[in-house]
Amino acid sequence: DSGVTQTPKHLITATGQRVTLRCSPRSGDLSVYWYQQSLDQGLQFLIQYYNGEERAKGNILERFSAQQFPDLHSELNLSSLELGDSALYFCASSVLDNMGYTFGSGTRLTVV
Amino acid sequence: AQTVTQSQPEMSVQEAETVTLSCTYDTSENNYYLFWYKQPPSRQMILVIRQEAYKQQNATENRFSVNFQKAAKSFSLKISDSQLGDTAMYFCALGGFQKLVFGTGTRLLVSP
Numbered sequence: 001d002s003g004v005t006q007t008p009k010h011l012i013t014a015t016g017q018r019v020t021l022r023c024s025p026r027s028g029d030l031s032v033y034w035y036q037q038s039l040d041q042g043l044q045f046l047i048q049y050y051n052g053e054e055r056a057k058g059n060i061l062e063r064f065s066a067q068q069f070p071d072l073h074s075e076l077n078l079s080s081l082e083l084g085d086s087a088l089y090f091c092a093s094s095v096l097d098n099m100g101y102t103f104g105s106g107t108r109l110t111v112v
Numbered sequence: 113a114q115t116v117t118q119s120q121p122e123m124s125v126q127e128a129e130t131v132t133l134s135c136t137y138d139t140s141e142n143n144y145y146l147f148w149y150k151q152p153p154s155r156q157m158i159l160v161i162r163q164e165a166y167k168q169q170n171a172t173e174n175r176f177s178v179n180f181q182k183a184a185k186s187f188s189l190k191i192s193d194s195q196l197g198d199t200a201m202y203f204c205a206l207g208g209f210q211k212l213v214f215g216t217g218t219r220l221l222v223s224p
Contacts, residue, residue, distance in 0.1 A: 101159075
């Protein structure tokens with residue numbers, strides 16, 4: 001157990017639907033990062049939050065949004081889902097940017 | 113912009129042998145950090161080793177060591193005494209900019 005909790009582990013939904021992925025960071029970590037990993041691909045950075053504030057944005061689609069709550073958990077909202085959104089979505093947390101990130105076990109999203 | 117290149121899509125090694133995975137990167141920043149992550153079939157992302165760019169000494173973690181060549185922007189990972197449990201995807205990552213930038217990964221297969 002890495003200390004970063006992601007729910008749900010698996011999600012199957014239809015095109016056009018909306019889903020919410022949840023992440024609880026490791027205790028003491030203020031930064032949360034979201035990454036997308038498509039089949040056999042590298043990890044693409046989506047967005048970062050630090051203590052509730054958006055800090056950095058990557059190649060995140062307009063259909064996707066995220067937020068970090070006062071208790072530091074974060075949610076990634078994916079709407080108007082398309083088949084191409086099927087991927088493994090990782091949440092990671094860190095206390096300092098230079099220490100590397102601790103990753104959750106990911107949410108496997110399948111859009112049918 | 114920061115980029116990370118892993119030019120070896122797949123590598124194979126026999127148990128107990130040594131293997132080196134290559135990684136090159138590009139950044140205009142002076143302060144940055146480099147990481148190797150392992151992703152076994154379970155898909156969990158596991159930090160293997162980290163290196164601060166301002167340190168000349170190569171990092172070592174048990175059987176894992178790096179060869180950091182700052183001028184050449186090269187950051188290779190050496191795995192000594194390979195074990196079956198080392199079978200995984202290995203990702204090189206560059207950090208220090210509010211996000212980690214990942215390479216496309218090298219699939220390592222350790223055979224008996």
